Amino acid sequence: MIDLECKIKNQIVKIHVCETTWDLGPFIDFVETNPVMGFDTETTGLDWWNADRGFRIRLAQFGNATEAWVLPVEINPEFGEAVKWALRYAQRLVAHNGTFDQHVVESTLGVTLEELAPKMLDTKISAHLVDPRQVKEAGPGLKLEELVKFYIDRTLAEEVKGSMTKIAKRYKVKKEEIWPTVETFDREYLLYAGMDPIFAFRLFRITFPKIPARSRQRGLFAWEHRLAHVTARMERAGYLVDVEYVEARIAELKIEESKWMAVVRSFGIELLGSGAQIVEAFAREGIRLTEKTAKGVIKTGEEILAKIDHPLADAILKAKSATKKRKTWFENIINGMDSQNRIHPSVNPLQARTARWTINGSLAAQTLPAGTGYVRSSCLAEIEHVSASIDFGNMELRVLAAASGDPTMLDAFYHDKDLHNLTAIAAFGPMPEGVEKHPKRKAGKGTNFTVCFGGGWNAVSTQWDIPEDDAKKAVKAFWEAYPGTKTLSNRLMDEARRTGYIYTATGRRLPVDKDRPYAALNYYIQSSARDITARAVLLLDAAGFTPHMRLVIHDEIVFSFPKERAAELTEQAAQIMEFTFKGLLVPADGEIGKRSWGSILDLEESKH
DNA sequence: TAGAGAGGCACC
DNA sequence: AAACGGTGCCTCTCTA
Known part of the structure; x- marks a missing residue:
C-alpha cells in the first residue's frame, strides 16, 4: 500500500493506493463504513465507446472528505472485482459529471447505467442549480477544478489542475497523450487521481445546501438526475x-x-x-x-x-x-x-446558463446547416427502421404568450392566427385585400423573435435587414399591441435588479447580470422552453421511448422507429410531448422520413 | 507546447 | 430610454 498526504486548507487528507490484493481489506472496511462516497475514474482517454479497441479504465477512486482510496484496476483483476463490489454496495456515489464515469465502468467493468443511476449524486447538477454561470461570465464555472477553486481551495485547485500538464512535461509527451502513458504508480498521478473523489464529496456537501429553496421544493435536483440518466442512455445507444x-x-x-x-x-x-x-x-x-x-x-x-x-x-x-x-x-x-459505425455525441443536459442542453463531440447537433439534409443524411435509423422528427411549434413565442398572459397574443394562438402578420398589422396597418401575408410580415417576424432575445429596433434592423424606420415602428408596435409582455419583462427586470436573480416556472433560479437586466425576459423564455422539452423527454422515457430516441435539439426530438410502426409511434410520442403551459397548448408535430435523418428534410424540400 | 482570446460561421 | 439571448467548433495569433 502506498500512502500519500495532501492538505486542503491546512487539513490533512490521506490517499491510500492499493498495490496488492492484501490491501483490499482496509478498502472494504472503508466502503462498509462510508455509505456515501465520492467516486471518480482515470482512463486512457474520453472515448468510452472504444472499450473493444483500446480504451481502458486505469484507476478507480473512492473517497470521503478526508480520505481516498485509489485502486489501479489495470494491474490486478481482483481490484476490478473490488470496484464492482464497491459500486454496487455503496448507497450513494458522489461524482462530478458522473455520466462519464458511469459510461466508463459500464463499458469496462460491466456495472450498468441502470444500476448506478439511482444512487448518483452529481455535483455538476447541484453546482448548476446553485449558479449556472461559467467563469468567463463571472460565475463559479461548471468544471470540477473551477468549482474547487471557487468553493474549496483556490491554490490547491490550481496545483492539481496544473499537475497533469507538469507530468506530461516530465514524460516529454503532449498533454493529450499523458493519460495512457503515465506510469500506474507515478506518485503525482496518484495524488491527482486521489484528490478528485475527495473534492467531489466536499463539493457536494457545500453546494447541495445552497440549492435555492424554490428549486428544492419543486424537486429539481432529483428531476435533473432522472433526466441525466435518460441522456446517458441516449449517449450509450449512439447514432448509426x-x-x-x-x-x-x-x-x-x-x-x-x-x-x-x-x-x-x-x-x-x-x-x-x-x-x-x-x-x-x-x-x-x-x-x-x-x-x-x-x-x-x-x-x-x-x-x-x-x-x-x-x-x-x-x-x-x-x-x-x-x-x-x-x-x-x-x-x-x-x-x-465506434467499431460498429456508431457515433456517441456527448449530451449535456445541464450545461448552458439557461439550462439549455448542449450536444458536442462527434456531432455538434445544434449547429447543423438548417433546412437541408446535407449533414443529417450521415445519421441513420436502425436496420428496418425509419427516422422521425417531432418538434414543438412556435415554442418560445407560446411560452412568452402564456407566461405574460397577454390577451392579444394568447388569442392569436388560440385561434391559430399568424402572429408575424399580427405584429406587422399593428405596426404598418391592415393587410391589403386578397393577400395571405402582410407585405411587411418579415419585419413582424423579425420583431417577434428579436424581442424574445431581448433586442431592440437596432437588432431587428441589422439582423433581419429591415429599414431602420420600419424596425423602430415594429418594435414600438410590439410592446403596445401585446402590453402583457411588457409587464412580464418589467416584472422580471425588477426582480433581477432587486435580487440579482429571476425564477422560472419550474423553480429554477437564474442569475441576471446587473448591467444587462433586459436579458431576463430571454432567460425566462429560453429556460422555460428547455424545461418543457426536458419534461417531454422524461415522459417519453416513462412510456418506453428511450431506446428509440437519438437526439434532442432544443425544440426537436429525433427518433428511430421500426418501419411498420412508425406512424403509430410518432403519433403517440407527439401526444406525449404536447404540453399545456399556463393554459396554452404547445403543440408537437411529427414527420417521418426514410432511413436517414436527412431524408426528413429532403422530403420537405421536394414539396416546395 | 499549451492555453487564452478573438474572429468567423454553423445553429435555435 | 434603450438595450438581441443561448450555444460548438475550427483557425490563427499571441503569450508564457
Missing part, C-alpha cells in the same frame, strides 16, 4: 452512421477545396484563417478592407467578402465553406465512430 455517404462527401469536399485553394494561393494567401494575409492580398489587388471589429481588427468575414466583386473573394468563401463542412461535420463523424 452512413459511412459511405460521409466518405463520399469528404472526397467531394477535398476536390472542391483544392480547386479553390489553388486560386487563393495564387494571390499569395497560405492560411485561409489568417485575416492579416487576406487583408494584404486584397491590398495588392488595390482593394482596401476598412471595416473593423469591436477590438479594432479588420473584418474579413463573409459579410465583407460577399460585397467584393473579385475572384479572390469568391475563392476564399468557397474554400472556407468546403473546409468547414469537411472538418466540422463529416470528419468529426468519421473520427468519432
Whole structure:
C-alpha cells in the first residue's frame, strides 16, 4: 500500500493506493463504513465507446472528505472485482459529471447505467442549480477544478489542475497523450487521481445546501438526475452512421477545396484563417478592407467578402465553406465512430446558463446547416427502421404568450392566427385585400423573435435587414399591441435588479447580470422552453421511448422507429410531448422520413 | 507546447 | 430610454 498526504486548507487528507490484493481489506472496511462516497475514474482517454479497441479504465477512486482510496484496476483483476463490489454496495456515489464515469465502468467493468443511476449524486447538477454561470461570465464555472477553486481551495485547485500538464512535461509527451502513458504508480498521478473523489464529496456537501429553496421544493435536483440518466442512455445507444455517404462527401469536399485553394494561393494567401494575409492580398489587388471589429481588427468575414466583386473573394468563401463542412461535420463523424459505425455525441443536459442542453463531440447537433439534409443524411435509423422528427411549434413565442398572459397574443394562438402578420398589422396597418401575408410580415417576424432575445429596433434592423424606420415602428408596435409582455419583462427586470436573480416556472433560479437586466425576459423564455422539452423527454422515457430516441435539439426530438410502426409511434410520442403551459397548448408535430435523418428534410424540400 | 482570446460561421 | 439571448467548433495569433 502506498500512502500519500495532501492538505486542503491546512487539513490533512490521506490517499491510500492499493498495490496488492492484501490491501483490499482496509478498502472494504472503508466502503462498509462510508455509505456515501465520492467516486471518480482515470482512463486512457474520453472515448468510452472504444472499450473493444483500446480504451481502458486505469484507476478507480473512492473517497470521503478526508480520505481516498485509489485502486489501479489495470494491474490486478481482483481490484476490478473490488470496484464492482464497491459500486454496487455503496448507497450513494458522489461524482462530478458522473455520466462519464458511469459510461466508463459500464463499458469496462460491466456495472450498468441502470444500476448506478439511482444512487448518483452529481455535483455538476447541484453546482448548476446553485449558479449556472461559467467563469468567463463571472460565475463559479461548471468544471470540477473551477468549482474547487471557487468553493474549496483556490491554490490547491490550481496545483492539481496544473499537475497533469507538469507530468506530461516530465514524460516529454503532449498533454493529450499523458493519460495512457503515465506510469500506474507515478506518485503525482496518484495524488491527482486521489484528490478528485475527495473534492467531489466536499463539493457536494457545500453546494447541495445552497440549492435555492424554490428549486428544492419543486424537486429539481432529483428531476435533473432522472433526466441525466435518460441522456446517458441516449449517449450509450449512439447514432448509426452512413459511412459511405460521409466518405463520399469528404472526397467531394477535398476536390472542391483544392480547386479553390489553388486560386487563393495564387494571390499569395497560405492560411485561409489568417485575416492579416487576406487583408494584404486584397491590398495588392488595390482593394482596401476598412471595416473593423469591436477590438479594432479588420473584418474579413463573409459579410465583407460577399460585397467584393473579385475572384479572390469568391475563392476564399468557397474554400472556407468546403473546409468547414469537411472538418466540422463529416470528419468529426468519421473520427468519432465506434467499431460498429456508431457515433456517441456527448449530451449535456445541464450545461448552458439557461439550462439549455448542449450536444458536442462527434456531432455538434445544434449547429447543423438548417433546412437541408446535407449533414443529417450521415445519421441513420436502425436496420428496418425509419427516422422521425417531432418538434414543438412556435415554442418560445407560446411560452412568452402564456407566461405574460397577454390577451392579444394568447388569442392569436388560440385561434391559430399568424402572429408575424399580427405584429406587422399593428405596426404598418391592415393587410391589403386578397393577400395571405402582410407585405411587411418579415419585419413582424423579425420583431417577434428579436424581442424574445431581448433586442431592440437596432437588432431587428441589422439582423433581419429591415429599414431602420420600419424596425423602430415594429418594435414600438410590439410592446403596445401585446402590453402583457411588457409587464412580464418589467416584472422580471425588477426582480433581477432587486435580487440579482429571476425564477422560472419550474423553480429554477437564474442569475441576471446587473448591467444587462433586459436579458431576463430571454432567460425566462429560453429556460422555460428547455424545461418543457426536458419534461417531454422524461415522459417519453416513462412510456418506453428511450431506446428509440437519438437526439434532442432544443425544440426537436429525433427518433428511430421500426418501419411498420412508425406512424403509430410518432403519433403517440407527439401526444406525449404536447404540453399545456399556463393554459396554452404547445403543440408537437411529427414527420417521418426514410432511413436517414436527412431524408426528413429532403422530403420537405421536394414539396416546395 | 499549451492555453487564452478573438474572429468567423454553423445553429435555435 | 434603450438595450438581441443561448450555444460548438475550427483557425490563427499571441503569450508564457
